[in-house]
Amino acid sequence: MTFILYLINGVSLGGIYAIIALGYTMVYGIAKMLNFAHGDIIMVGAYVCFFAAASFGIPPVIGVLLAACVCAALGVIIEAFAYKPLRQAASLAVLITAIGVSYLLQNAALLLWKSNPRVFTSIVGTGAVRIWGLSITYVTITTILACIAIMICLTVFTGKTKMGKAMRACAEDKNAASLMGINVNVTISLTFAIGSALAAVAGALLCSAYPTLSPTTGSMPGIKAFTAAVFGGIGSVPGAMLGGVLLGIIEIFAKAYISTQLSDAIVFAVLIVVLLVKPAGLLGRQVHEKV
Amino acid sequence: MVLKVENINVYYGAIHAVKDVSFHVDEGEIVTLIGANGAGKSTILKTISGLLRSRGGSIAFMGKNISSAPTNVIVRDGLIQAPEGRAVFLQMTVEENLEMGAFTRPKSGNHARMERVFALFPRLKERRRQPAGTLSGGEQQMLAMGRALMSEPRLFMMDEPSMGLAPILVDQIFEIIGDLNRLGGTILLVEQNARMALSIAARGYVLETGRIIKSAPAADLLEDDDVKKAYLGG
Numbered sequence A: 001m002t003f004i005l006y007l008i009n010g011v012s013l014g015g016i017y018a019i020i021a022l023g024y025t026m027v028y029g030i031a032k033m034l035n036f037a038h039g040d041i042i043m044v045g046a047y048v049c050f051f052a053a054a055s056f057g058i059p060p061v062i063g064v065l066l067a068a069c070v071c072a073a074l075g076v077i078i079e080a081f082a083y084k085p086l087r088q089a090a091s092l093a094v095l096i097t098a099i100g101v102s103y104l105l106q107n108a109a110l111l112l113w114k115s116n117p118r119v120f121t122s123i124v125g126t127g128a129v130r131i132w133g134l135s136i137t138y139v140t141i142t143t144i145l146a147c148i149a150i151m152i153c154l155t156v157f158t159g160k161t162k163m164g165k166a167m168r169a170c171a172e173d174k175n176a177a178s179l180m181g182i183n184v185n186v187t188i189s190l191t192f193a194i195g196s197a198l199a200a201v202a203g204a205l206l207c208s209a210y211p212t213l214s215p216t217t218g219s220m221p222g223i224k225a226f227t228a229a230v231f232g233g234i235g236s237v238p239g240a241m242l243g244g245v246l247l248g249i250i251e252i253f254a255k256a257y258i259s260t261q262l263s264d265a266i267v268f269a270v271l272i273v274v275l276l277v278k279p280a281g282l283l284g285r286q287v288h289e290k291v
Numbered sequence B: 001m002v003l004k005v006e007n008i009n010v011y012y013g014a015i016h017a018v019k020d021v022s023f024h025v026d027e028g029e030i031v032t033l034i035g036a037n038g039a040g041k042s043t044i045l046k047t048i049s050g051l052l053r054s055r056g057g058s059i060a061f062m063g064k065n066i067s068s069a070p071t072n073v074i075v076r077d078g079l080i081q082a083p084e085g086r087a088v089f090l091q092m093t094v095e096e097n098l099e100m101g102a103f104t105r106p107k108s109g110n111h112a113r114m115e116r117v118f119a120l121f122p123r124l125k126e127r128r129r130q131p132a133g134t135l136s137g138g139e140q141q142m143l144a145m146g147r148a149l150m151s152e153p154r155l156f157m158m159d160e161p162s163m164g165l166a167p168i169l170v171d172q173i174f175e176i177i178g179d180l181n182r183l184g185g186t187i188l189l190v191e192q193n194a195r196m197a198l199s200i201a202a203r204g205y206v207l208e209t210g211r212i213i214k215s216a217p218a219a220d221l222l223e224d225d226d227v228k229k230a231y232l233g234g
């Protein structure tokens, strides 16, 4: 019975990783860059949620929507000012810039919101439901449902809508997409907006499950979600989902059955093994770098 | 006049790839730009499409100056390009590729447009739900052309549509280009296969290391001694 509970908690934690990983993978797919600042967007989203409720008494659902909008705008601004000028630059320059943006966000948060951790109030309350003798928290259920909803929405968006298809076209070949009359810059901005809005949602869910919020809150989940994205196959949307959920399950099982201290080490060890066996990740395609 | 290019100069860093090039395309014509590999043909088409910019000079499409217009606006105005190497979206289905071709057009007309493309290329209809990556080279070229036609262009620029195709497919592709022209299409055709291109074009320009060295009716170029020697194998 506890096994099932661990599994459900693993899926839920993994769901949060998956939502974050979607942002990494979508941005990588279209901009061919690792947006290391993505983890810190989670933190910003969580702070917006926190202050919306604590300072303005805004209901949680509206707070999350607000955080999603703020983060979407932040993602677009970061892309426009930090990454867009480097579109033709070496990927190392872009990577270093992304790390710089990450530190910028963390330090701006330190200045604005101070280093002392805030206690985040769960967006869905702290109750739990009992199903077959198992006590499952509202946060766990909400996270799993949110994850499913996001997956469905993204699948419909990229598979059925004109903009979603344009996004896939840009991810595959920007010049050709441009020659079809697709505005590549707008499409890239939109991708950053969606990824960052998802990060805000993940931030709210994460802090509802683990209620301490500080300027570095986003780093570790960010790195793990990045791991999840690589694990699933960077650039692949289903891969990010699968990678995230698997990573969450591995982490919870490692904590429960092996060692709490070692759980992170185990998570990364699994990543290394997977990449040794399958360098492109579970669902990734072998990339043919175009010149 | 559909397209009027005047004195364009295009550089890649210090490389002067296109030098003082001027030419024009009239309504209903096939005009061909021939030249060896590296002569600057693709660079010219990319510049017209707004992917590269000319230093000075001007490009006018349907009387409107488009030299600094963004690519999406140029496409919306009716100037489309089927690029070199086909560049279809391999991971998207045939149908999705065609939809992308009509990106600047209202979605409501897509069904009718697609049926017209399928009438020209029945093979694409059979394979409409397959990813473009599973098509043969010839089918991909048809898809690249069909995709461009989905925008209902007023000028269709093709960059080496015969590249890498078996002779029988080359004949087929050129036949279709001829058909498009008889249906009233205006075409700017870039080719290394000079003989084929000149055989269906009204006029031709010969490009050598970034410069236009000859322009004449296609029939005359086919008889021209220099052209024969350099581009038609003697």
Ligand SMILES: Nc1ncnc2c1ncn2[C@@H]1O[C@H](COP(=O)(O)OP(=O)(O)O)[C@@H](O)[C@H]1O
Pocket (backbone or CB within 6 Å): B012, B015, B017, B035, B036, B037, B038, B039, B040, B041, B042, B043, B044
């Ligand atoms: N991206 C590029 N960077 C630098 N030089 C280029 C680039 N693309 C083309 N060139 C050079 O510009 C010249 C014209 O190339 P291109 O327009 O592709 O010729 P064509 O299409 O006639 O084969 C060639 O000398 C080529 O080496």
Ligand SMILES: [Mg+2]
Pocket (backbone or CB within 6 Å): B038, B041, B042, B043, B084, B159, B160
């Ligand atoms: Mg070329």
